[in-house]
Amino acid sequence: AYLGKLDIAHELIDINKSAVMIGDTIHDWEIAESLKIDCILIAKGINSKERLLTTSAKVLDHHSELADYLF
Numbered sequence: 001a002y003l004g005k006l007d008i009a010h011e012l013i014d015i016n017k018s019a020v021m022i023g024d025t026i027h028d029w030e031i032a033e034s035l036k037i038d039c040i041l042i043a044k045g046i047n048s049k050e051r052l053l054t055t056s057a058k059v060l061d062h063h064s065e066l067a068d069y070l071f
Helices: 005-012 026-035 063-070
Strands: 020-023 038-042 058-060
Touching (some): 005 026, 026 038, 038 063
Parallel strands (some): 038 058
């Protein structure tokens, strides 16, 4: 059977632990919302920054900015 990104995420993540989803699409944010975890989106993927900003996720211009939010 085909497992989508959401199915795989639910199998891999332990919701009792701190987690953050890092992605570059609206779908990545939707998965984070489903898992009830934080999400950081990088505006270098197929979705424009403007589109990513319509979500509740933190949106960064470049992956090098992640250190400011993860450490």
